[in-house]
Amino acid sequence: MAGPIQQLSESTVIRSLRRFRERYFPTSGKVNNGDDDVGMDEEESQPSYLDSLPVDIHFLIMTFLSPADICRLGATSQYWRAMVRDPLLWRFFLLRDMPYWPSIDHLTMPQLELLDAPLVSENAILDDTEEEGDQTIESKLDYMAEYLKGCPSCRQKWLPSRPTYKVVTSFLQSLVPSSEPRYAMFGPGMEKLDVSLVTRLMRAPDVLPVSGTPHRQINGIGSGISYMFKNQHKFNILALYSTNRAERERARVEQQSISNKLFTFEGSDDSGYPVYSPAPHVQQVCQVVDGFIYVANAEPGREEGESEAAQICAVLSSIWGSTSRPLLVLSCVSREETEAISTTSLQASASRNRTRCRTACVDMAKRLGLPHLANPWMVQDTVAESLSGILDGISWLLRCSGVKL
Numbered sequence: 001m002a003g004p005i006q007q008l009s010e011s012t013v014i015r016s017l018r019r020f021r022e023r024y025f026p027t028s029g030k031v032n033n034g035d036d037d038v039g040m041d042e043e044e045s046q047p048s049y050l051d052s053l054p055v056d057i058h059f060l061i062m063t064f065l066s067p068a069d070i071c072r073l074g075a076t077s078q079y080w081r082a083m084v085r086d087p088l089l090w091r092f093f094l095l096r097d098m099p100y101w102p103s104i105d106h107l108t109m110p111q112l113e114l115l116d117a118p119l120v121s122e123n124a125i126l127d128d129t130e131e132e133g134d135q136t137i138e139s140k141l142d143y144m145a146e147y148l149k150g151c152p153s154c155r156q157k158w159l160p161s162r163p164t165y166k167v168v169t170s171f172l173q174s175l176v177p178s179s180e181p182r183y184a185m186f187g188p189g190m191e192k193l194d195v196s197l198v199t200r201l202m203r204a205p206d207v208l209p210v211s212g213t214p215h216r217q218i219n220g221i222g223s224g225i226s227y228m229f230k231n232q233h234k235f236n237i238l239a240l241y242s243t244n245r246a247e248r249e250r251a252r253v254e255q256q257s258i259s260n261k262l263f264t265f266e267g268s269d270d271s272g273y274p275v276y277s278p279a280p281h282v283q284q285v286c287q288v289v290d291g292f293i294y295v296a297n298a299e300p301g302r303e304e305g306e307s308e309a310a311q312i313c314a315v316l317s318s319i320w321g322s323t324s325r326p327l328l329v330l331s332c333v334s335r336e337e338t339e340a341i342s343t344t345s346l347q348a349s350a351s352r353n354r355t356r357c358r359t360a361c362v363d364m365a366k367r368l369g370l371p372h373l374a375n376p377w378m379v380q381d382t383v384a385e386s387l388s389g390i391l392d393g394i395s396w397l398l399r400c401s402g403v404k405l
Helices: 010-024 040-045 055-063 067-074 078-084 087-100 112-116 122-132 134-140 143-150 164-174 197-202 245-254 280-288 306-317 345-351 361-367 390-400
Strands: 103-105 182-186 210-212 225-229 233-239 263-268 274-278 291-297 327-333 377-383
Touching: 010 055, 010 078, 010 087, 067 078, 067 143, 087 112, 087 143, 087 361, 103 361, 103 390, 182 280, 197 225, 225 390, 233 390, 274 280, 274 306, 291 306, 291 390, 327 361, 327 390, 361 377, 377 390
Parallel strands: 182 233, 182 291, 291 327, 327 377
Antiparallel strands: 103 377, 210 225, 225 233, 263 274
């Protein structure tokens, strides 16, 4: 993870679990020898064989379980309920798994300030728990809630449900023919990758069939290309390039920067943050589109610095106070990694030992300053060559635009 986030070792988590068990469940490490003189009540209070295993084994078992399985384990007994809610355990899971989440959005983004805070010692956690109660300490350090909120395999259960009136309104809107949603696409990932995402989109009828290139214009600017999502929903993408094709290709081959004709640099604010204003033709597009697609370059060492976040803010601020238009960030690389990341526990554990050859979604959101935006946003891992991830991103974008999928 980028920034001052303090890493957490397995030994620290194991020590925390061991001290917790020794303080609150001192008999959990003792196995019943089957003495016939033991009464029924004492017999029932004896720990099971699983509970009697060393804490190191408990931790090893939990590292191979999915988040849902860990929660089910916590429902089996009072002992396991307490163990699986250990704050350091879920902080460890957050730091371990966040770099491999394929997407994140404005509702599921973890509170990174919890990870920026100094590491709380086991003694402090136990003392706070004893003095203030479990509920208070969990509310202070609820890494479990942050993990379950952001983890792709279980985040849907944590999203707020829509009110009844919105469900009814959505049904009524589906009965009325809607216009074709239009999105403006821009960003360095369109121009600086070895594989052109726009070209691949136009030549992948099995993923997103092209439904036409209309002759109508958007305020004198080309109307872009219309695609068909799942053979049911049409939408239009207008690609905004920073310069012409010849200059883009020369800059890509020579690894040089080019003058961006989409924005004008206005200087810096009081904090030294760059300030941009969209070119007049970009402002015209922003007034008529239903949302934005920013193609970020997620390949290592390709960061654009603070200018990326500043240009995104310039585009969103040009729509005159509207904060409802969604922003989809395609965190894009040219090609798949050599070794695909497996979803099975054993292989996924082994794959975490490698350095991932792309910027993680959470890091990309932080780099672009997305948590500070008022607009709904999503970051989706995407591969230009295979177009993996593109359908998930477009699905989210259409739903945010009111399209009933």
